[in-house]
Amino acid sequence: MDGPGWRWVFLLNVPLALLCAPIAVRHVPESAGVKAEGRFDVLGAALGAIALALVTYALIEAESGTLLVGVSAIAGLAAAVAFVVVEKRRPHPMMPPDIFASRQFSAVNVVTLCVYAAFGGFFFLAALQLQVVVGWSALAAGTALLPTTALMLLLSARSGELGDRIGPRIPLTVGPLLCAAGMLLMLRVGPDASYATDVLPALVVLGFGMVTLVAPLTATVLASVETERAGLASGINNAAARAAGLVAVAALPLLAGMGPEAYRVPDAFDDAFRRAMVLCAGVLVVGSALAFTTVRRPAPDCRRPECRTHGSVAVPPLEAGRQRGSEAR
Template sequence: MDVHLSTATGRWLIFTTVLGSSMALLDSTVVNVALPRVGIDLHARLGALQWITNAYTVTLAGLILLGGSLGDRYGRRKVFVIGVVWFALGSLLCGLAPNAVVLIFARPLQGIGGALLMPGSLAIIQASFHPDDRSKAVGLWSGFGGIGTAVGPFLGGWLVDGPGWRWVFLINLPLAVLCVPVAIRRVPETKDPEHHGRFDVSGATLGALALALLAYSLIAKSWWAGALSVAGAVSFVYVEKRRRDPMLPMSIFSSRQFSAVNVVTLCVYAALGGFLFLGVLQLQVVVGYSPLKAGAALLPTTVLLLLFSARSGKLADRIGPRIPLTVGPLLCAVGLLLMLRVDRLASYLTDVLPALVILGVGLVTLVAPLTATVLSSVETANAGLASGVNNAAARAAGLIAVAALPFLTGMGPTVYRSATEFDRSFDKAMPLCASIMVVGSLVAYVAVRRPSPAEAPP
């Protein structure tokens, strides 16, 4: 299809895909600001709070490849709509959970819905828009998606201080009621005609199992779970190589550009996931902000993403992705290191705000070019698969960071109830996150290149 962004169909496409994907992206961060209140109300330890975050991320990261593949085969709009409905039902169960155990077991249901709708939203854009408008459309999707991620702490804080933390989940229901009818009426259906109906259940199971065991090994400090996680990952690669119709064809990694950008994605979203998990807790536990004030503190990042993400995508078209993907993570690293100044006596204007502005500038620089480069490095027919791989990399990176950082910094099960102990651990975590950003920048500088006209996919 060759839909133009200036048409009514193009605007409805952007609105619907952003609204649907924002539900999943928003939930990745909106829950973080509610965790201290959830922990107190449900009498949960730090490990339970980690699982409230990671039970969602495990299924999202583990099944998102399957979601992209299903969309390519059965229809991207159809799978997208099913994902939105599933996500809303999972959110309802989370909002009604009477204790931490039920909440932890309800979160994977949300993850399944997110795995169906996330890759479909981006693949719809890639398959529907005219090539002249595709980069700008991806930039808008990335920018508004980034806003969904960044506005999460503010919205979560407002809900926690207002109607209560359960509305962090229940807010997804009215969004789904708005999204589904618009998608059915306004979004054209697209699929890859070369795909048939079989899909890879064994690959999806092994992938999700490997991630779940990895998270468990880091949270519970279990060597046997870590060994089983490695075995699951090796088995996943073995199965995918031998299957005639794999969920993840290994041939997609024959593109050096695609592989390199996904390594950059791992680094960026590991560091960002760690910051979003610990940063909001730092503002509440150490600085003493209310949930609403802690969420509002992150608004400068949101504003920057809103204003400049689309322009960043167009700039990357002109100068190539290498410079934005090298400079962006470095700026983010500086912002993360400046968060070391945020302690019990921190001033918002002189300590918190400068760190968040520099972090926001870094995200603006890299988010849209990162997404556009992933999609431009594969054939359009594989847009769902490429989007799924990249989203899986991002979610898996956040999962690992949330599980590993408390372990690496020596956080105890009740550390979030002590300002002194949490501040000490936070000061160890931010340099680790900044270092991961620097690694991503180095990978981009060495391996990412502007594709030549002969290499660019049609």
């Protein structure tokens, strides 16, 4: 273990929150949809959180085979079903079911589940592979993964512009395939791996895949619904991405046969890591196929300014583009 322990990293959020909160209150403009009404959906939020927590716990502890694991899994699935039922019946649900009437919105969210499940599993296990098998420190392993972030920061805006010109279908098809290729290249990373010849090429290919994919994915989500529902659409898509990553981190070690002792035995971890990378690549290929068969260019009336220029991974613009006259109609 390097330093005081990985749990301490979460304290980083505290000073950042203390700094950002007063800035947001003072400078971020308030906004609300013209149709906004009702109260916060406490029951829906609670059921969603409980379902995700119980299913994740069951996946993490599945190898123990205890009665508690089985009960948690069943209760989590029951909570998920209850969440769907409640959201259909409430007058002002947190996740209105009718938003999924958009075929494009539903398709892109399924692609999101595939893509971010693979990303979550990859970044979790790749950092451990570099430590357990290659023998690097936690700091070196984390730093080694930075090229993907650098490529995203430098090129995502241009990727969004390209997606606007050619439509989302090609980026959402090619991007996951590039990411899958990058993850398969990680199979070369073993006990004697070199950063320059083994690790970096895989991360560069993965990074270009993420650049190709992420900005058009976000723009397509925003373009598939009405302007006043852009925040809701982005929130659902972001929740799908975070949930997919969380479940993947819990489930992938189980699916790859990575037992509790594998983290202490380099050979065992290396074997499980290789199986996990193949699984992640397979999920990305499924996402690519779904995008190719279901995603189409947004309709002309959806080509709003935020759809063309916004490249954030997680959130929509603060304000929808103001339109007048025939454009607004």
